[in-house]
Amino acid sequence: MSRYFTEDHEWVDVDGDVGTVGISEYAQSQLGDIVFVDVPEDGKQLDKGDEAAVVESVKAASDVYSPVSGNVLEGNSALGDDPSLVNSDAEGEGWFFKITLSDASELETLMDETAYAAFVSKL
């Protein structure tokens, strides 16, 4: 399984043709207390860069863009009961949605973990 990151601080874990998408540990630390996450509906078709989800902290709402194109398999229903999962485990249990990748070559435009760490260190 490989993990990729966007410059907008989303991550996607790819396992076969299924991607799991969330926001990075760095992004959650910048947002602070997460109070609500609006995840996409099953079956929704997303192009790379489309607005896919909304994450709300106490202060502000932020759009989350899909890092890849494809069809949404499911949103993370656990976030409905406990949006703070994004704070406690952004790159694990706090995932936002799963998506079937329609174009695996899009992954080449994303950063790997090392490149993302270097990107964040310059912010």
Place this chain on the structure above:
Amino acid sequence: MSDTLPDTLPDPLDDLNEGDEPAILQLPLDAWHRARGGRMVPFAGYEMPVQYDGIMAEHLWTRESAGLFDVSHMGQVGFTGDGIDAAGVAKALEAVLPGDIAGLAPTKIRYSLLLNDEGGILDDLMATRLPEEGAHPFGEASHYVVVNGATKYDDLSYLLDVLPDDITMNLMEDQALLAVQGPKAVAAVARLIPGVDALVFMTAGAFEWNGHPLWISRSGYTGEDGVEISIPAEAAADFADAICAEPEVKPIGLGARDSLRLEAGLPLYGHDLDPETTPVMADLGFALSKRRREAADFAGAQRILAEREDGPAVKRVGLSVAGRQPVREGASVVDADGAVIGRVTSGGFAPSVGAPIAMAYVPAALAAAGTPVRLVQRGKIHEAAVVPMPFVPHRYVRAGGK
């Protein structure tokens, strides 16, 4: 991922990709905030701490204990008459403030509004009648006024136009302003500054700490008991260290200050109040003193008094929002047919309420508590209901109280 909505404070993620920053000034406690782990963001032309540990924790800490807020970006203005006495200064101020400024006894504070000729609100402020010269730290001034940071230069420029030449305004940028707010705030401050606990809500007095002159007001904008302390800039960091050494007190950022004042039902200038808004629309009728209403002698009096008589077309109300998703400033209030009939001016998640709340302007017919309304944010409909404000009860310590 990016911020999409207008908000009181810049979204922290905005900082991530920022290239062109305007000139941002530093306040006296800048290094102090950074050393304490404050995350600094541009606000009202200054770098200000938006949070330390997290907005939720800071908000709840303030409600149960005490928080130190740096509000040094706000404008502290001394008004001095040249050849006219305090009564003359008060009379001049009354041309643009609808409150009974002339009737203020020394050390008394009044919430008031700076109005334009049409009765629109240019700022909201606190005005204090100072005691005799020498009994306060502001030189010869007879009145001390605290205005919003983002509006202070515009306020001064407007006042320069409308006030007579024999009144001098002094924007005291060498004074820091620190608020200590919360149920345990006054006890903590009184340990450092004996006698502060004798002040009651909306009164002020001169004190001293480590040889530094202080002007302390029993006031604030969180709905909690507390004080605001005007202190020479060079003493501010030492005082902040000393007060945060008290076990009840932690530094609190602007993020929690905003959620606290929203829960307290207090309007924020530039969001819930602006020049298109009158005191009656804003539900701030209490700021129109009886004597002034009867005299009808303040800026915009004709329009404001007519509105008061007939009722305003729209009114500021509090809303409880169904579900968990916050509805923010800029969302629309819509009727059953989807037509836009109002707008949300402040909104967010209320940590002490445990649910989203908002302030909005709605048609007067919909302003009664219990009225259901619908809000639209990014195409999504949110059910809401008008509720009385404050959302969290005020805990001011008034004269004759405990």
